[in-house]
Amino acid sequence: QPRVFSGIQPTGEIHLGNYFGAIRQWVRFQDEKKAGKYEQCIYSVVDLHAITIPQDRDVLEKNIFQAVATLLACGIDPNESILFLQSHVPLHPQLSWVLGCLSTMPQLGRLPNFRDKSKKLKEVPLGLYTYPVLQAADILLYNATHVPVGEDNVQQIQFAQLLAQRFNRIHGRTFNIPKIMLEGGMWCRLRSLRKPENKMSKSEPDAKSRIGLTDSPDEIVEKIKKSVTDFTSAVTYDPETRPGVSNLIMIHSLCSGQSAEEICNSVQDLDTGKYKFVVAEAVVEHLRPIRTKMIELMKEPAYLLDILKIGTEKAITLSEPVWNDVCFKVGISPSH
Ligand code: ATP
Numbered sequence: 287q288p289r290v291f292s293g294i295q296p297t298g299e300i301h302l303g304n305y306f307g308a309i310r311q312w313v314r315f316q317d318e319k320k321a322g323k324y325e326q327c328i329y330s331v332v333d334l335h336a337i338t339i340p341q342d343r344d345v346l347e348k349n350i351f352q353a354v355a356t357l358l359a360c361g362i363d364p365n366e367s368i369l370f371l372q373s374h375v376p377l378h379p380q381l382s383w384v385l386g387c388l389s390t391m392p393q394l395g396r397l398p399n400f401r402d403k404s405k406k407l408k409e410v411p412l413g414l415y416t417y418p419v420l421q422a423a424d425i426l427l428y429n430a431t432h433v434p435v436g437e438d439n440v441q442q443i444q445f446a447q448l449l450a451q452r453f454n455r456i457h458g459r460t461f462n463i464p465k466i467m468l469e470g471g472m473w474c475r476l477r478s479l480r481k482p483e484n485k486m487s488k489s490e491p492d493a494k495s496r497i498g499l500t501d502s503p504d505e506i507v508e509k510i511k512k513s514v515t516d517f518t519s520a521v522t523y524d525p526e527t528r529p530g531v532s533n534l535i536m537i538h539s540l541c542s543g544q545s546a547e548e549i550c551n552s553v554q555d556l557d558t559g560k561y562k563f564v565v566a567e568a569v570v571e572h573l574r575p576i577r578t579k580m581i582e583l584m585k586e587p588a589y590l591l592d593i594l595k596i597g598t599e600k601a602i603t604l605s606e607p608v609w610n611d612v613c614f615k616v617g618i619s620p621s622h
């Protein structure tokens with residue numbers, strides 16, 4: 287039975303990259319589920335992943351609520367999808383342990399996310415190293431078949447596929463091999479507004495590098511105005527040689543539905559400086575309804591917790607049979 291699983295870390299304000307790379311697809315899968323294509327859509331705020339890099343407890347707690355509110359504001363419907371907090375379902379770290387026993391150190395060290403994030407830290411926590419195993423557990427615990435993620439997560443999901451195959455080979459057919467679902471099949475990776483060679487990222491300290499879904503119109507204009515481009519003034523799309531301006535065109539295209547080519551043709555008489563205002567306008571309009579909804583939801587933490595509670599119950603119901611099967615196959619935790 288086709289099941290969709292994906293997660294997002296409460297490591298900061300959700301940004302346009304998360305939205306266009308992942309969340310927008312989540313909503314589309316939810317619509318397709320309504321039409322009968324999937325049995326379940328399971329979406330998680332993965333707080334155990336967030337603590338793989340140092341977090342302030344107050345900020346983390348706020349970010350958890352904000353992530354839930356943002357997902358709801360973007361159109362995740364808790365009656366259609368299962369929306370829950372990872373740490374509310376203790377089977378995630380339990381399955382992670384079992385899968386960790388099938389993983390090897392060189393495999394983990396090669397994954398790009400680890401390499402990028404560990405570079406910035408003096409001492410690398412074990413959790414940062416092993417977190418792809420937990421990510422695999424997140425997916426396999428629901429026997430998910432489809433995993434909609436952004437392009438930066440492809441190698442991690444491939445690792446989850448590998449673990450599923452390895453488990454199946456050793457213990458007999460247990461897990462589906464989850465398919466990686468990339469936005470429209472195209473490489474949708476939004477870049478940092480400050481360092482276009484990097485991806486837009488929640489955990490990057492410089493908030494000017496990203497556009498948050500709840501940034502005010504003024505902040506959006508300011509950030510785009512200050513975004514790094516290059517010394518050519520024409521607006522042309524060439525991600526290889528002109529990553530900065532091409533990223534703006536990509537953002538504009540995603541917000542307006544026009545292709546990059548259509549955009550470049552229609553702004554021929556603008557230089558990049560003036561073009562930035564066109565992009566900002568498109569972003570402001572696109573985010574306006576989400577922002578309004580989100581500000582409302584943030585006033586209702588009790589409501590957000592209720593939604594998570596309902597989601598947790600459903601998540602536990604789906605995951606228990608899978609976990610019991612794993613225990614039986616491995617020979618741990620005998621229950622009869
Ligand atoms: P962090 O910096 O803490 O890792 P993040 O911005 O990478 O945060 P995640 O919670 O790790 O966000 O990822 C959530 C989803 O958003 C994933 O599916 C990921 O692939 C996608 N995503 C993250 N950044 C981008 C981006 N710049 N462009 C497209 N998709 C992205």
Ligand code: MG
Pocket residue numbers: none
């Ligand atoms: Mg990430």
